[in-house]
Amino acid sequence: NAGVTQTPKFRILKIGQSMTLQCAQDMNHNYMYWYRQDPGMGLKLIYYSVGAGITDKGEVPNGYNVSRSTTEYFPLRLELAAPSQTSVYFCASHTEGAIQPQHFGDGTRLSIL
Amino acid sequence: QQQVKQSPQSLIVQKGGISIINCAYENTAFDYFPWYQQFPGKGPALLIAIRPDVSEKKEGRFTISFNKSAKQFSLHIMDSQPGDSATYFCAASFQAAGNKLTFGGGTRVLVKP
Numbered sequence: 266n267a268g269v270t271q272t273p274k275f276r277i278l279k280i281g282q283s284m285t286l287q288c289a290q291d292m293n294h295n296y297m298y299w300y301r302q303d304p305g306m307g308l309k310l311i312y313y314s315v316g317a318g319i320t321d322k323g324e325v326p327n328g329y330n331v332s333r334s335t336t337e338y339f340p341l342r343l344e345l346a347a348p349s350q351t352s353v354y355f356c357a358s359h360t361e362g363a364i365q366p367q368h369f370g371d372g373t374r375l376s377i378l
Numbered sequence: 379q380q381q382v383k384q385s386p387q388s389l390i391v392q393k394g395g396i397s398i399i400n401c402a403y404e405n406t407a408f409d410y411f412p413w414y415q416q417f418p419g420k421g422p423a424l425l426i427a428i429r430p431d432v433s434e435k436k437e438g439r440f441t442i443s444f445n446k447s448a449k450q451f452s453l454h455i456m457d458s459q460p461g462d463s464a465t466y467f468c469a470a471s472f473q474a475a476g477n478k479l480t481f482g483g484g485t486r487v488l489v490k491p
Contacts, residue, residue, distance in 0.1 A: 269421070278476070305387070306424070307467055307481030323478065355421050359477075366412065366478065369421030 267291050271356050271370035277347045278377045286341040286373050288356030296359045297339040298323075298367065299331065301352040308355060314339055346377045381405050382470050384482030392490050396414070397455035399485045401468035404449065408470040410477070413442065413453050416465045416484075425466070458489045 272287045290297065295316045300308035310323030314333040328350055330342040339358075343350060351376050357367040384401045391397045401411075409430055414422035428435045428442045428451065435442045441454040455462055468482040 271452065300481075305483070307382075307384070307469075307483045308479075309481070310478055313478060334483075355420070366424040366427070371419065371421050 269358055269368050269370035271354075271373050273373060274371070275374045276376070277377055278343075278375065280346060280348065280377060281305075282346050283342070283344050284346070286343075286347060286354055286356075286375070288339045288341070288370060289337050289367070290339075290356075290358040291337065292358065292360065292368070294358035294360050294368075295336065297333065298357045299329070299339070299341045299355065300355045301325065301350075302355060302372070303352050303362070311341065311354075343375075348377050351375060351377045381480050382468060382482040384468050384485060386475050386485060387483065388486040388488070390490060391458045391490045393458060393460060394444070395489075396489050397453075397458050397462070397489070399453045399466055399468070399487075400450065401452065401470075401482050402448075403424045403470050405470070405472070405480075406449070406474045407474065408480075409472045410470065411444065411451050412471075412479070413440075414467045414469060414481075416467065422467055443451050455487070458487075460489045460491050463487060463489045 269290045299311040299315045302308045309325045312331040314320045353372045355372045357369045359367045412427035413425045415425045416422040439456045444451045469479040471479045473479045
């Protein structure tokens with residue numbers, strides 16, 4: 266049981282490039298989330314999904330896009346990378362229910378130069 | 379607008395001592411208050427959580443104290459061990475908003491042997 270798997274672990278991008286951060290979970294969780302964590306700061310919600318085909322914006326969605334075609338995968342897309350998007354990105358998931366703990370992946374460290 | 383404020387930003391404690399981290403929130407609709415522990419290079423992991431209908435919850439050496447009237451909650455780590463050295467995040471959510479977590483800024487705890 267792998268839990269939440271994020272790839273790649275590290276990436277350096279040039280300004281204006283695009284890339285997709287991958288997130289997969291094998292727990293059949295309906296709820297999935299993308300957060301960014303800036304140095305010395307807490308996590309901020311970028312996008313989330315409550316099930317396949319359903320996504321919604323979080324606190325800081327500008328510059329990002331998501332899709333959720335299956336329960337297992339929830340990729341995050343950066344279309345035109347900017348230095349302000351340098352951060353560590355975490356994907357999380359949890360099962361159905363009133364209050365469920367979120368299970369986090371180990372993150373993708375992204376630098377944009 | 380930061381809805382969950384966490385203090386201190388960092389903390390050094392001797393082995394066997396007590397670590398205390400405080401959080402204050404603004405939104406009275408919050409109904410779930412988890413604490414996450416994060417080791418370097420890893421994603422946050424749920425440590426302990428509390429609902430506002432109780433004033434204290436204890437799990438092993440970790441205790442959450444909750445003061446609803448003051449809109450504050452705190453994490454106490456008793457008999458702190460070097461293995462407790464990590465970054466701790468408080469968070470809050472409410473069911474009506476789909477359980478999306480709002481995180482505090484984090485506290486880096488260092489336990490000296």
